[in-house]
Amino acid sequence: MSETVPTMYEWAGGAEALGRLTEEFYRRVREDELLAPIFQYMTDDHPQHVAIWLGEVFGGPKTYTEELGGFRRMLKSHRGREIQPEQRKRWVKLMLEAADEVGLPADPEFRSAFVAYIEWGSRRAMANSRPEAPPSRRESVPVWGWGQAPPGMP
Numbered sequence: 001m002s003e004t005v006p007t008m009y010e011w012a013g014g015a016e017a018l019g020r021l022t023e024e025f026y027r028r029v030r031e032d033e034l035l036a037p038i039f040q041y042m043t044d045d046h047p048q049h050v051a052i053w054l055g056e057v058f059g060g061p062k063t064y065t066e067e068l069g070g071f072r073r074m075l076k077s078h079r080g081r082e083i084q085p086e087q088r089k090r091w092v093k094l095m096l097e098a099a100d101e102v103g104l105p106a107d108p109e110f111r112s113a114f115v116a117y118i119e120w121g122s123r124r125a126m127a128n129s130r131p132e133a134p135p136s137r138r139e140s141v142p143v144w145g146w147g148q149a150p151p152g153m154p
């Protein structure tokens with residue numbers, strides 16, 4: 001991919017846009033009967049931490065790794081929570097609704113790459129949330145790209 005292709009972070013609108021996304025997402029989570037119970041003890045800065053995580057995944061600054069405990073902290077946050085398939089599905093649904101609500105770019109290229117990460121990440125989170133999950137072979141925050149459909153694809 002050429003150097004002129006923006007990162008998904010830039011395309012999304014940077015830290016500000018991802019912050020709006022996670023604020024709206026967790027507003028919905030707090031009102032959701034399947035998800036509210038498992039998020040009842042989240043801290044006030046949790047939405048911002050997830051925005052920072054997403055920023056790093058989408059090619060933005062490596063702030064989650066450098067300041068917030070990196071991949072290991074994310075892994076530990078899900079471990080043992082026994083996320084159920086219906087809860088994962090609802091998490092994805094609310095995330096995609098929040099993306100529409102806050103006006104993340106709606107072009108097919110961005111959305112397909114965004115959904116791909118949300119699907120992958122949420123399935124990984126669910127797998128790692130099982131008490132018997134094997135130790136993760138990953139050590140670092142994944143960095144996501146445009147896949148088969150970069151911006152401007154005809």
Ligand code: HEM
Nearest residue numbers: 038041042049050053074077083087088091118121122125
């Ligand atoms: C792409 C998918 C996902 C991403 C990127 C993600 C991201 C994160 C991150 C970064 C944290 C740690 C926040 C911090 O540093 O303070 C976290 C915690 C957590 N996540 Fe996820 N997560 C995902 C999927 C899910 C799903 C599907 C569920 C459940 C349905 C879930 C439930 C939780 C819970 C309960 C916590 C701990 C909240 C607390 O502090 O009480 N996550 N997640």
